[in-house]
Amino acid sequence: MKRALLLLLLLATPAFAQQLDTMVDQELPSLVATYKQLHLAPELSQHEEKSAALVAGRLRELGYTVTERVGKYDEPGLISYGVVAVMKNGNGPTVYVRTDMDALPVVEQTGLSYASTVKTKNATGEEVGVMHACGHDIHMTTFIGAAKVLAATKSHWHGTLVLIGQPAEEVVKGASAMLKDGLYERFGHPDYVIAFHDSATLATGTIGYTPGFFMASADSVNVTIRGVGGHGASPQSTKDPIVLASQFILALQTIVSREDSPLDPAVVTVGSIHGGTKRNIIPDEVTLLMTVRTYKPEVRKRVLASIERIAKNLALAAGIPENLAPTVDVLAGESCGSTYNDPTLTERLAGALKTAFGEKNVIKTDPLMVSEDFSLFRLEGNQIPTAMLQLGAIPPARIASGERLPSLHSSKFWPDPEPTLRTGVKGMTLMVWELMK
Numbered sequence: 001m002k003r004a005l006l007l008l009l010l011l012a013t014p015a016f017a018q019q020l021d022t023m024v025d026q027e028l029p030s031l032v033a034t035y036k037q038l039h040l041a042p043e044l045s046q047h048e049e050k051s052a053a054l055v056a057g058r059l060r061e062l063g064y065t066v067t068e069r070v071g072k073y074d075e076p077g078l079i080s081y082g083v084v085a086v087m088k089n090g091n092g093p094t095v096y097v098r099t100d101m102d103a104l105p106v107v108e109q110t111g112l113s114y115a116s117t118v119k120t121k122n123a124t125g126e127e128v129g130v131m132h133a134c135g136h137d138i139h140m141t142t143f144i145g146a147a148k149v150l151a152a153t154k155s156h157w158h159g160t161l162v163l164i165g166q167p168a169e170e171v172v173k174g175a176s177a178m179l180k181d182g183l184y185e186r187f188g189h190p191d192y193v194i195a196f197h198d199s200a201t202l203a204t205g206t207i208g209y210t211p212g213f214f215m216a217s218a219d220s221v222n223v224t225i226r227g228v229g230g231h232g233a234s235p236q237s238t239k240d241p242i243v244l245a246s247q248f249i250l251a252l253q254t255i256v257s258r259e260d261s262p263l264d265p266a267v268v269t270v271g272s273i274h275g276g277t278k279r280n281i282i283p284d285e286v287t288l289l290m291t292v293r294t295y296k297p298e299v300r301k302r303v304l305a306s307i308e309r310i311a312k313n314l315a316l317a318a319g320i321p322e323n324l325a326p327t328v329d330v331l332a333g334e335s336c337g338s339t340y341n342d343p344t345l346t347e348r349l350a351g352a353l354k355t356a357f358g359e360k361n362v363i364k365t366d367p368l369m370v371s372e373d374f375s376l377f378r379l380e381g382n383q384i385p386t387a388m389l390q391l392g393a394i395p396p397a398r399i400a401s402g403e404r405l406p407s408l409h410s411s412k413f414w415p416d417p418e419p420t421l422r423t424g425v426k427g428m429t430l431m432v433w434e435l436m437k
């Protein structure tokens with residue numbers, strides 16, 4: 001009791017906050033160097049071999065018990081580069097902290113002195129540039145920095161700390177691969193799982209939090225509209241899938257505008273449509289690649305059912321024979337549920353951060369329509385409280401200038417490393433202390 005009281009006093013004193021600032025500041029030059037090293041060597045999803053080795057090596061040096069290659073993909077023969085680092089420190093909760101590690105097939109155009117020039121072949125053999133355009137290099141470096149501070153301040157927290165380096169976030173396969181490999185059974189059932197994602201709109205020095213729904217679910221849907229091809233000058237002897245696909249795309253617009261409640265956000269986007277080879281040939285089929293975003297599971301289910309219903313019934317109306325009905329495939333391996341931040345946990349973390357950073361630097365933010373497989377760590381039916389907060393990464397002067405800021409995944413996106421890492425390492429440390437005090 002006495003000890004706890006003393007610790008509380010210590011944590012509450014400005015001197016202690018200063019001590020943490022000093023520790024983080026001392027680490028910053030080496031963290032910025034690590035960040036640049038990672039930024040210069042980005043690896044595509046499911047190929048994070050060197051990034052994972054770097055993360056694993058650093059955590060091992062700090063005294064964590066590290067297991068590599070955690071995760072099982074459905075694709076046979078593919079290695080999952082998941083990293084799990086455990087530090088046991090007496091009785092207390094089990095807290096998981098997650099970073100992702102993969103980069104994107106983007107040719108970097110930031111013009112920075114440390115811009116990536118990496119090129120590689122993608123899964124279909126095409127040459128692509130590779131860039132940390134989502135800031136997962138910021139996440140890894142924040143994670144390494146916090147791991148160091150936490151290993152050095154073991155008197156300030158108690159329980160089991162589990163740091164996980166997750167591969168393949170951008171293709172939403174990594175979290176499920178790690179869970180399928182017995183993550184929680186092997187390394188302990190978590191009381192909480194927390195993470196940061198960098199923000200392309202929030203200023204450095206600030207942190208964003210969103211209790212409740214934070215990011216949307218994402219479903220990848222492939223639709224093939226089939227018809228009966230023939231001569232472009234003889235439409236009467238064909239069933240034209242191009243006309244039908246056009247009707248289908250327009251009919252899809254009513255799912256959000258007429259079937260969905262205006263209070264339930266949803267997006268239905270056709271991002272790719274392919275059909276035909278020549279102007280005077282009516283083709284046999286048209287393929288459409290779609291993405292669907294929602295928050296509530298029931299809305300997600302209804303929107304996916306509507307897509308199928310509209311496709312099948314428009315084909316019927318066009319007189320397409322039943323054996324050529326459209327096919328609608330929701331790709332299970334490329335889909336994930338919405339990211340839900342446990343409200344109690346999120347408010348608790350935000351409260352601790354506000355004490356350290358000040359009310360005005362810890363900002364309640366609107367939910368986003370992008371997606372994350374971090375959602376999977378809470379397990380079916382919200383069994384585990386999870387929270388992902390946003391880490392401001394943009395120089396305040398750039399925001400004030402009114403320039404159009406590049407979004408995450410843009411070839412021109414760049415976080416300002418030093419101040420972003422300062423807030424990230426300090427914020428992550430404070431969140432772990434709060435949960436394990």
Ligand SMILES: [Zn+2]
Pocket residue numbers: 134170408409
């Ligand atoms: Zn991303």
Ligand SMILES: [Zn+2]
Pocket residue numbers: 134135136169197
């Ligand atoms: Zn990301």
